[in-house]
Amino acid sequence: xxxxxxxxxxxxxxxxxxxEVGDGFGAGVAVALAIALTxxxxxxxxxxxxxxxxxxxxxxxxxxxxxxxxxxxxPLLLGEPPVSHRPAPGxxxxxxxxxxxFTPLVFDIGVFLLVVxxxxxxxxxxxxxxxxxxx
Numbered sequence: 001x002x003x004x005x006x007x008x009x010x011x012x013x014x015x016x017x018x019x020e021v022g023d024g025f026g027a028g029v030a031v032a033l034a035i036a037l038t039x040x041x042x043x044x045x046x047x048x049x050x051x052x053x054x055x056x057x058x059x060x061x062x063x064x065x066x067x068x069x070x071x072x073x074x075p076l077l078l079g080e081p082p083v084s085h086r087p088a089p090g091x092x093x094x095x096x097x098x099x100x101x102f103t104p105l106v107f108d109i110g111v112f113l114l115v116v117x118x119x120x121x122x123x124x125x126x127x128x129x130x131x132x133x134x135x
Contacts, residue, residue: 003051006034014108024108028115035116036123044127057120064113071107083107 010027035054039047048054075084086103087093094101 002037003031003034006031010112014105014112024111025115027108028112028119031112031116032119032123035120039123039127044124047127048124054120054124057117057124059117060113061117061121064110064115064117066110068107068110068114071103071110 010031013027013030014024035047035051038051041047042050053060072083075086076082078084084103
């Protein structure tokens with residue numbers, strides 16, 4: 001029951017990261033803590049049965065890493081310094097409601113996925129559910 005509200009708080013942290021306090025790393029840690037509490041409350045086997053997304057931890061980590069790296073190094077293809085802010089100051093920013101879509105947001109989403117994926121893999125191994133014990 002804790003994971004849903006935590007995901008909402010994490011989304012708010014990522015969305016408000018540049019207007020107020022918050023970022024992708026903090027959002028990832030918040031979600032990972034909720035997942036850790038699920039492991040503590042249900043045990044390894046029941047937590048992984050209740051949350052099928054836990055099987056995709058390595059994919060989340062690799063996808064987040066690739067997204068963050070692509071966001072950081074894509075400006076090099078345009079002849080700009082790495083991790084350049086796009087759109088540049090003064091240019092038109094695409095908005096979804098009041099949320100502004102720009103490269104730091106995409107970078108933070110990549111960091112969020114990386115943190116959640118790595119901590120899911122860590123929790124999976126700490127719970128002893130690596131497949132060697134027949135479970």
